[in-house]
Amino acid sequence: MPTPPADLTAVILAAGTGTRLRPLTETTPKCLLDVGGKTILARQLERVAEAGIPRAVIVTGYLAAEVEAHITTVPQAVQVTTAHNPEFATSGNCMSVLAAREKITSRGIVLCDGDVVLTGDAMARLAADAAPAALLLDRETVLADEEMKAVLDAQGNVRRLAKPLPPAECAGESIGIQKVSGMALPIFWATLEAMREAGDTQGYYEDAFQRMIHAGVSFRTVPIGHHEWTEIDDQADLADARARFAAR
Structure with missing residues (x-):
C-alpha cells in the first residue's frame, strides 16, 4: 500500500560547512543563504508544505545555533524539529541521515x-x-564528473547510482531529493547502520541506496525539468540561483 504524503517526514540535511562558498559561509550556514529574498531552507520548507508533508526534521551540524534560530522566524506551515550530527566535520552525510532516525515516527521520509x-x-x-x-531525476542536464548520475534498467528503475559513471550510459542526474517509505525504509535504516558498524562513516546515503538496489529494492525515478531546480555548491551556483529564482 502506498505511503500517503501525510505519513511522510521531510529530512533536510543542513549540517555541511559549505567551504566552497566561503567567505559567505564563515558566519552563515549554506542553507541560510538568501536566494531571491528567502533562505534556501525556507524555500525547501515551502515545497515540503505544498507537497502535503506535515513534518520536517532539519539535521544541523555547522553553525547549528544559527539554523535553530532561523527556524523560529520561518512561517510554520509544517511541524519542524531538529536533529544534530556532532560528527558533521568528519563524516559523510550518511551519519546525518542516521542522526535524524530517532525523530522519525512516520512510515516514510x-x-x-x-x-x-x-x-x-x-x-x-x-x-x-x-x-x-523513488528519486527526482533530471534527464535534461548535461552530465559531467560532479553530477550524481543514474543508470536505469529496462523497466526504468535505477540500476546504478554514483558520480563516477560514464555519462553516455546514464539517463540523468539525481538531484538529491528522494523518497524512502514502506518496506524500503527499515531496509534503508539497516543499511546505514551496517555502514556505521563497518566503520564506513565517510559514506553517503547514495552508497546505501546502491547497496539496497543490489539487494533487490527498486528505486523508481520521477522526472524534474532542468529549469525547475538548482544545487548550490559554489559562488557561481549561488549567482545563477539568485538570477533564476529571484521572482519565484
Whole structure:
C-alpha cells in the first residue's frame, strides 16, 4: 500500500560547512543563504508544505545555533524539529541521515540535500508516487564528473547510482531529493547502520541506496525539468540561483 504524503517526514540535511562558498559561509550556514529574498531552507520548507508533508526534521551540524534560530522566524506551515550530527566535520552525510532516525515516527521520509532550490510540483509528485522508493531525476542536464548520475534498467528503475559513471550510459542526474517509505525504509535504516558498524562513516546515503538496489529494492525515478531546480555548491551556483529564482 502506498505511503500517503501525510505519513511522510521531510529530512533536510543542513549540517555541511559549505567551504566552497566561503567567505559567505564563515558566519552563515549554506542553507541560510538568501536566494531571491528567502533562505534556501525556507524555500525547501515551502515545497515540503505544498507537497502535503506535515513534518520536517532539519539535521544541523555547522553553525547549528544559527539554523535553530532561523527556524523560529520561518512561517510554520509544517511541524519542524531538529536533529544534530556532532560528527558533521568528519563524516559523510550518511551519519546525518542516521542522526535524524530517532525523530522519525512516520512510515516514510522524503530525504533532501539542504542546498537544493526547486520550484514547481516535483516534490509533490515524488511524495504522491506509489513506489516505496523513488528519486527526482533530471534527464535534461548535461552530465559531467560532479553530477550524481543514474543508470536505469529496462523497466526504468535505477540500476546504478554514483558520480563516477560514464555519462553516455546514464539517463540523468539525481538531484538529491528522494523518497524512502514502506518496506524500503527499515531496509534503508539497516543499511546505514551496517555502514556505521563497518566503520564506513565517510559514506553517503547514495552508497546505501546502491547497496539496497543490489539487494533487490527498486528505486523508481520521477522526472524534474532542468529549469525547475538548482544545487548550490559554489559562488557561481549561488549567482545563477539568485538570477533564476529571484521572482519565484
